[in-house]
Amino acid sequence: MSVVSIGVNHKTAPVEIREKLSFSENSLSDALDRLLDQPVILGCVIISTCNRTEIYAHVTDVESGIETIRSFLQHKSGVEPVMIKKYTYAFAQHKTARHLFRVAAGLDSMLLGETQILGQVRTAYQLAQKHNATDKVISTLFRQAITVGKQARTETGIDQHAVSISYAAVELAKQIFQDLTGRSVLVIGAGKMSELTAKHLVANGVSGVIVSNRSYDRAVCLARQFGGQAVKFNQLYRYLEAADIVISCTAATHYVVRAPEMQRTLAENTGKKIMLIDIAVPRDIDPAVGSLPGVKLYDIDDLQNVVDNNLMERKRAAIMADAIIEEAVEEFSRWQGIQYVVPTVTALKKHGESIRQREMTRALSKLGDLSAHDRKIIESMANTIVNQLLHTPVTRLKEYALTEHGPVYQEAVEKLFLPDNPDDLDESDRRAVAGQPTKEKRGKQPKPAARASGQH
Structure with missing residues (x-):
């Protein structure tokens, strides 16, 4: 018996393979039932997100368990068996626990330390519980993974350092204004980067959003997302007076915000503090603007430096998180090893x-x-x-259960100390020492008429 994990992620498979192996929310219930119909599988959880699909299972045999799950994925997706084997990874025993704990802590994500995956792990486990797809071993594994994911973030702060350009702008704004509540932002340009940065600023307390773009219709569309105001491009400097933060990212080949005009705007607002973020290449804002009183000007290189420094912080935090994970892996392996020999000890x-x-x-x-x-x-x-005759074999068996040779010692104890005649043991003991645990009773659950939104 063992826990195994088979899956694909952004590092091992291209998107055309990942999308074929992914599960829609409505298909997960049926998939769990089909997996549990396989005698080798005692309990399972399916994690399916944008960048990964993973099946975690408690199986009676590692090799047949992995082969069964790969076959299930092949029939589900239509991907050839050779391609399934090429693109999927498989883990067993403590390697499964280590992988899941790293996933929950955000160490296996495309964005190191991202937080969304922990909620996705929790949702996957809760869905499997709801459909009676988990057993004691799988439940213990996932509860510990959720705990480790929280602990890694709390103790290392791995998710506290911005590693995207748009969020780095928010981090710099907080350094200047401390509290962004009630601040206003002027967005120049209506592209994706401007939109993302504005979205992060609004999420952190900015309340007033003004959008200016050469295409007024696009400015209206973006402003509507934030309940803001669209203004004509030729009225730009007039609205600069009202802004605390300016984000500029246009396709212009010349400066959109020039120093002389900006100087006149500031002269009418003595003592005003304003932050300008120039994400455009070529730059939208004249570098001379940065030397004006009360102005803090950052360009794309400044933001990239913040991202690079923060990424280094996350990598340092990841080393600390790995230490937390290794302790958790050892703890789970110890618990699991003891669980596997309990039937033999009980029968003995x-x-x-x-x-x-x-x-x-x-x-x-x-x-x-x-x-x-x-x-x-x-x-x-x-x-x-x-008691004295049994003390040494029982104690040693529990010790050896924590090693890779645990099953060998378990079998040796059974052959040396338990009767050859199975009639000398009751039914539960015969199944236990034969390595044939019974699954928890699972009644077919009525499928809900509608489900709440889940993983993405």
Whole structure:
């Protein structure tokens, strides 16, 4: 028995393969049921996002479990088996736990340390729970992954450093204004980068949005997204007076904001503090504007320096997060190893107890009438003999369960100490020592009429 993970992500497969292997929200329930119809699979969770599809499963055998899941993906997607094997990765045992913990902590994401994936891991687990697709091992693995994901972010701050150009602009704005609540932004140009930067600023408290673009219709469309105001391009300087932050990203081949005009605008607003962010190449804002009183001017290189420095911070935080993850992997592996030998230990103790009771009954029947004191001594001696005989194999088995050779020692203990005749064990013990655990009972769940929105 083992936990395995089979999947694809942005690093291992092109988008045309990832999209074929992805699961829509409505298909996940049926996919979980189909996986659990396979005898080798005891419990499973499917994570399906924009950049990854991964199936985590508790299986009775590693090789057949991985092959079964790959076959399931092949039939689901229509991708040839050879291509499934080429593009998917597979992990087993502690490597599965390490991979999931890294995913939950954002260490395996396209954007190092991103936060959305933790919610996606949680949603995937909750959906599997809802459909009775998890067992004890899978539930423990995912609960620990969610805890590790939170701990990695809290203790390392890996998600606290902006690593996108648009969000770096927000970080610089916070350094200048501290609190962005109630501030206003003038967006020059209606392209994607301007839109993203404005979106981040509004999310951080900016309330007034003014958009100016050579195409007035596009300015209107962008302003409408933020409940803002569109203005004609030839009225630009008039509205500069009202702005605290200016974002400029146009396709102009000359300066859009020039120093003389900006100087006149500031002269009418003595003491005004204004931040200008020039994302355009070639630049939209005359560099001389940056030397005017009260002006902070940043160009694309300044923002890229912020991103580069923050990325280094995230990489340092990732090293700390990896240390947290390794501790968690060891903890899960220890728990898992013990769980796998518990049936053998239980069967061993039951067998020892049955021998003790049988031989006690036989001996007491031959000894005739005994005083309560003598009877107590004999019973105590029998208990002590059985406990001492079992103590070493049980203790050693639990120790060896934490090593890669655990299954070998488990089998050796069963062959050395448990009876060959299965009739000497009850049904649960026979299945346990034969490595045939029963799945938790799963009633077919009625499918909801409609589902809430989930992973993306």
